Structures are given as C-alpha cells and as structure tokens.
Amino acid sequence: MIDIRSYARYVSVTVVIGATALLAWALADVLLLAFAGIVFATVLRALADPLHRRLHLSERWSVILVVLVLTAIVAGAAWLFGNQIVQQMGELARRLPEAAQQIMERIERSPLAGTMNDAIERAGESTSGTLKGLTRFATVTLGAVANALLIVFLALYLALEPRRYLKGALRLIPIAGRDNAERALLSAGRALRKWLLGQGIAMLGVGIATGIGLAIAGVPLALALGIVAGLADFVPIIGPIAAAIPGILMGFTVGPDIALYAAIVYLVVQQLEGNLITPLAQRWAVALPPAIALVSVVAFGVLFGILGVLFATPLAVVTMVLVRELYVEDVLESPEGRRAARRAQQAP
Template structure:
C-alpha cells in the first residue's frame, strides 16, 4: 500500500514538474514575443514618423495652394503646381543671396568652435558660479551630457537617405492626396466613414494652421535675432539668426540650443556682451511666446505647455530627434482625434 502511494506521489510530482516547466517556457516565450513586438513597433514607429513628416510637407504645399486658389480661383492642379514652384523659387533665391554668406559664417563658426569653448571656459573660471558650471559640464558629467545629446539626436532623421524618403513621400502626397485619403476611408466600416472623413479634414485644417503659425514665428524670430545681434555687433549674426529661426520649429528645446553658439561667440567679446545676448534671446522668446504662440494656438488648438514638454520627452525617448521635432504636431493630431472620436460623442450622449 505504501509502495503504491509513493509511486502515485512520484508520478504526480513528475506531472507537476512537467506542467511547471511548460508554464516557464510559455512565460519565456510570451516575454520573448513581447520584446520582439516592441522592437518591431519601435521600428515601425520610426517609419510612421517619416510618413507623418512627409504629410506635413504635403500639408504645407496644399496650404499655400489654398491661398493661391482663394485669391485667383484657378484650378486646384495649377494652384498646387504654382505652390511647389514658388516654394522652390523662393528657397533658391534665399540660398543664392544668403547661402554663400551663411555657409561662410557656419564654416567659420565650426573652425572657431574649439577656441570659443576654450575662451568660454576661461571666462567662466573667473567667477564662482562659472566654476560650478564648469564642474558640472566637465569630466564624467560632460561625457554623460554628450552621450545623452548623441542618444537624443542619433535618429533616422539624421540619415540623408531617410530625408530623401521623407521628401519623396511628401511629393507623392502633394501630387495626389485624395488617392491616399480615399484609400484610408475605404478601410473604415460604412458606419464610420463620415466620421473618418470629418476627422481627416479637421486634422488637415489644424496642421495647416499650425504650419502657418510656425513659419510666421520662425521668420519673426530670425528677423528680430538678426536685428538685435547686428545692433550689439556680434559676428556671424546672419548664421545665428537663421539657426535661431529654424530651431524655433522645436518648442522649448530649440531656442535653448540656438542660444548656445551665440553665448559662446559673445564670450569672445566680453561678459557684458554675453549677458546682453542672453537677455536678447530671452526677450525675443518672451515676445514670441506671448504674441505669436497664442496666434498659432488660435489657428490650430490650444495645447497646455506641460503637455508639449511631456510629448517631446516621450517621443524623444522612443525615436530620438525626429520625435522631438514632430512632437507638437503629433500631439495636436492626437488631441483632435480624441476630441472627435470620444469627447464629442460623450457630450452628445450626455445631452
């Protein structure tokens, strides 16, 4: 009897061990699949970001075409062609008249960068606050900062091939946007087609308003920065102004990045000049934040500033620099989508 019980316990123990082993392997398999899925989604998200960037290019061309069509009443095809042609002509003229000067100043800035950093370090060593700043950005701390900076901006956007892909996606979207819009709508069940079309129209309107506001803000920042730096007498003012305008496309972080080379160049002149440059950049950003940004938000959608920073950190962590650059329009699209698909329906049900 005892012998039978021991055999039964041994058999059940073996079965339990086998079941436990199977559960362990199943769990490991699920974890492995989740890891693989995360990597696939991350790679796919990078591709989706390039598609989104391409759609922004198409949105810009069609936004300019809307203005031309409103004023001329010409056929849409001709307005789009004129929009693309005018954009390239204006860009070519700017490059022709300003490109050589900007290229020269950027080249000088690159050559002088080590000397600028050395001069800045010598100036900072003359004060206790400066010595603390040097301590935090030197040695291991400097290496950590540089590693973090490289990690943020080491993205597909930095690869020339991906830039061309994004550009050609934008060209195809510009040439025949209805083909892709209708294709997406066809995938939606019949009951949701009207909502999908309304959502896409609203997203298009929001992005056009956002792009219009951003272009005005970038031009505004460039002109004010060039004027201020010229009055102060800072060298390489044109390159710094163009850099400030372009980097204003990235809220919060862009203006801070644009200020760094200006401060380094200012330190080669004097500490007072550096303080004036910092005050100038802060003043311009204050004017832009209190005048231009509200205009942009009224043209698209009001986004809480904290949400912009959170989205930049989130998308930057996932995809790097491209995520940071596109964080604001992506957040606008998400807010519009949630409002159209959830908030409005909830309000209708309550009423």
C-alpha cells in the same frame, strides 16, 4: 454563464489592438517619416489652395506651381545670400568649440576651478570622442539627407492626390464609422494647417528679431544665429533654449558683457514671442497647452530621437483633435453618452 462568442470577440479585439501597437512600435521610424511627409504636404496644400481658388488652376497644377515658386525662391536666396550664410554657418561651427574652451579657461581661473575640474575633464574627453566620431557623423548626415529626400517626395505625392490617399485610409475603417472618421481626419488636417502657418509666422518673427538684436548687441555671426533661432523655434520650449546656447557662447568670444547682452536679447525675443508673436500667429489655430507640448517633445525625443523631437508638437496637435472628435464629442458628449452619464448619476 460565460458567453463564449462575446468572450472570443473581446479576446480577438484585444489581440488585434496589441498586434497593431507592436507593429506600430516596430515601424515607429517609418511612421514618423510618413507623418513628416504629411506635415510638408499640408504646407504645400496650404499654399496651393488659394491659387486653386483665385487663379482657377487645377489642384495638381496649383501644387506644381507652388513647388516651382518655392524652388525659385530658395535658389534666388542661395544665389544672393548663400555664400554669406554658408560662410557664417561654417564659422559658427568652427568657433563654437573655441568659445567653449574660453569659458573653460575662465572657470579654471575662477574660485570655482577646484569644484569644476572633473566636469572640464569630462568635457575634454567628450570633445576628443566627438573628434574621433567624424565617420559616424558623415554616416548620420547621409542618412539625414536620404530621409529628407524621402520626406520631400512623399509630400509631393500626398499633396498632388490627397483625396486618393484619404479614401484609401478610410477603406480600412468599418463602413459604419467612415463618416465620423473622415470628419475627424479633415478636422485634424485643418488644425494642422493652421498650426503650421501660425508656427511659420512665429519662426520668421523670432529669426528676424534674434538676428537684429544680436547684431545690435555686437555678437559675431548674428545672421547665422538668427537663422538657427528661427529654425529651432519649430520645437517649442526646448528649441529656443537650445538656440540660445550658441549665441551666448559666441558672445563670450568677445567678452562676458557681450554674452550678457546676448542672453538679454534671447530673453526679450522669447517674451515677445510668448506674449505677442505666437498669440497673434496662432489666434485661429488649435490651442496646445504648454505642458502637453513639453511632455510630447520630451517623450518623443526619448523614444524616437531627433525626428521625434522635431515632429512631436504637430503630432500632438493632430492627436488632440482626433481625441476631441472621435472620443470626447462622439462618445462622451454624444446623446448615448449623456444618457449613460445621467443613468450613472441616478443609480443608488
């Protein structure tokens, strides 16, 4: 005989889970922005906590001091190097289409020209369409600036009062599960902090090594290309590949041999990153398998666009820790879970 109450409870839980999933899907962009704010708040807290411990400042004033110092560093760097960086970035944006055109002309003169004509024509049509889309580009840029400001202010609020928001989130969870949920969230926060610090070190190393290597190889605009490589390294696997394209294109503006040298520089830097920089930087962080990182980046990129690509990896880190804490350790490896596994093995 069917237990009506149990059946109704299961149906209710299923409906609630389904409705929550649909709501999360509808608000995916907002949730990603919120997660971006959490990521940057984690960075601020990681920098502020040592000041809180060593200088005996309050947590709030530690965060404020970090924000002031970061603002001063950015302003000082902009004053010292801003003009050069802006000029090189502008020159890079101007010369990349020229480099692509030079490659097309070389292809046209090569024996493969006949088989590449269609691709060249499509590229030309794409370039023409891009030039016609300047208004759309401006709109997207304004939207990106607005999102960036939202993320910054959200990060400030979260960094100033993290416990307030943590307690608010825990109140949405049944009392019996709050202790485990708090432990899991704190573990996820620590893992995210360690991953971000390690990734920041890796990005800095990649940017410096790439810039120096390209300058030695004779590639134009090495400073701008080094900055691009360092920033792109935040997205694993796909980011470094995407960052290598403009460097190789700029090498072609000088000659095929310089383009080859540029490719070698990117290859060597990536080998150094994979075998030296990242293992040292992430030795105390959560181990994220490359396959999971790649699938996360591709899946979130397809579903949520550029914002999904940018924050897929830190979200995967947090998800891995939550699954480990709340499912693997609390369910599968709990005493009840072990007893259930033994009973299943002993059953005929």
